[in-house]
Amino acid sequence: MGDKKTKTLPFVTSDRYPGVRYREHPHRKHGATTPDRYYAIRFQVDGRRVEEGLGWSSEGWSEKKALVEMEKLKTAAKTGEGASSLRERRAIAKAKRDAEEAAAVQAEKDSLTFGQFFEGTYILQEVADGKAPRSIIREKQLFKKWIAPVIGSMPMKTISPFHLERIKKNIADAGLTHRTAQYTLAIVRQCFNAARRAGAFNGESPITKIKMPSATGNARMRFLTQDEAGKLLDALAAGRSRDTHDVSLLSLYTGLRSSECFKLKWADVDLEGRVLHVMDTKNKHPRSVPMPNNVVAMLTGRRPDPCDLGELVFANTKGEVTAFVSNAFRRAVEHLGLNDGITDSRQKVVFHSLRHTCASWMVQRGVPLFTVGKILGHKTLTMTERYSHLAPDTLRAAIDTLEAAATSPAPKVVALHAG
Known part of the structure; x- marks a missing residue:
């Protein structure tokens, strides 16, 4: 609030309070007629002169307030308690503010969920x-x-x-x-x-x-029998969730993952050609999957008229991609007791078991593993080979062929002569 000219003016010592000094601003007033005064104090501490500038009367300072401040500093200097200078007091105040700010930051960290x-x-x-x-x-x-x-x-x-x-x-x-x-x-x-x-x-x-779960031996082994699958679909149909029944039917007979079912759009459904074009896949490689009659009938019944090809087939109530399979599926499984007494998670029936069941049924009926892998969208044949044990007749026939070759008399070789 001061200026260069004001700082060159000499201090005047107070008549009432020795040690209190002031100088008056040449132009600015504090009140109607009184010049604005800048107050300072001067005192001795252990033979050392201490001078402190305080502030202007327009900032709330007065001769008496300056005297009180001087006595506080002198007492602090004598007793060693508290700040003995304004600079030290400001440093203490700053340290306190810094500590409070650090505590506030730490408290915010501690409460962050x-x-x-x-x-x-x-x-x-x-x-x-x-x-x-x-x-x-x-x-x-x-x-x-x-x-x-x-x-x-x-x-x-x-x-x-x-x-x-x-x-x-x-x-x-x-x-x-x-x-x-x-x-x-x-x-x-x-x-x-x-x-x-x-x-x-x-x-x-x-x-x-903690010990992170190991993916070793992670593959599911349980798949549904025809009877179990029929009862599960019936239980879902009897419930109030048509979507859960329909998406379960779709996965069971096409092998689609739940995420692939939920992201399916009507533009991806070729009812006339009986083919699903799965565009948003786990491995980012689109594939086409043939549809059996029961899936075609289900999707035909779901298809709106008129149909917006950009709409999801199984949208949630907000018209968005469904995040999880409804609890209606779990309740149906529990009602049928499909997981009763089973503790191994790989043996429990969950929604993904429908995809596993689809693959298992195909292999049991002699569909080549390469074809099954293509339908499921496996990146490598290794992923499909875990179903090979479900084709014992095919494997046994191969071994029987070798055994027959080993036990049968060698065919007679007839030499051919030119001429």
Whole structure:
């Protein structure tokens, strides 16, 4: 508030309060007629002169207030308690503010929940980094289904290995594969790593203290018999979820994954040619799958008139891609007791069992493994070879041919002579 000219004016010592000094602004007034005064103090501490500038009367300073301030500093200097100069007081005040700000930042970190970081930072960063949209959708689905119910509302610093083991158990109890648990826990690991990089989390990630599920022996072995499949479809038809029945029928007789069913559009359905064009696949390689009569009839009954080819065949209530199979499927399985007494998740009937059943039935009926792999969309024949044990007659016939060749007399060779 001062200027160069004001700073060159001499100080005037107060008549009433020794040590209190002031100088008056040549133009500015404080009140109607009184010049604005700049106050300062001067005193001795251990033989050392101390001078401190305080402020203007227009800022609230007065001779008496300046005296009180001087006495505080002198007392502090004598007793060693508190700041003995304004510079020291300002330093103490700044240190206090810095400590309070650091405490506030730490408190914010400590209260940051896993869900807040996942939705407010992690996913946004994944989008900015150009992660594939289908991967982001999948991560959101797994978060909503398995992660959020256990740790979504928990502060990140309070999450322990115990909570992550609970996520693993919930996935296993639902009959899902180790691969699902691997993917889900990988999201948790990536979130903690991202939080540490962003400075939002300082501790050790609890993911380092649990054993990640192994994909070894992850393949499902259980498939439905014709009778079990019929009863399951009947139970679904008797329920109130037509979509669950229809999508189950589709997967059972075409081998489509649930995600492939849910992303199917009417433009992909060729009812006349009896073919499905599966465009959005897990391995990103589109394929065409023939439809049996029962699937053609089901889709014909579902097709709206007029039909928007861009619409999803199995859209949710918002017209968007369905995220998960309805609980109606699980309830039907429980009602029929298909999983009673079964503890091995690979042997439990889940929606994916319909795709496995489709493949198993084809192999049992002599469809070549190469053809089955093409229908299922397997990237390699190795993925299809796990069904080879379901074709014992074909394999036995091959061995019997070798045995017959070994035991039968060698055919007589007739030499041919020219001439």
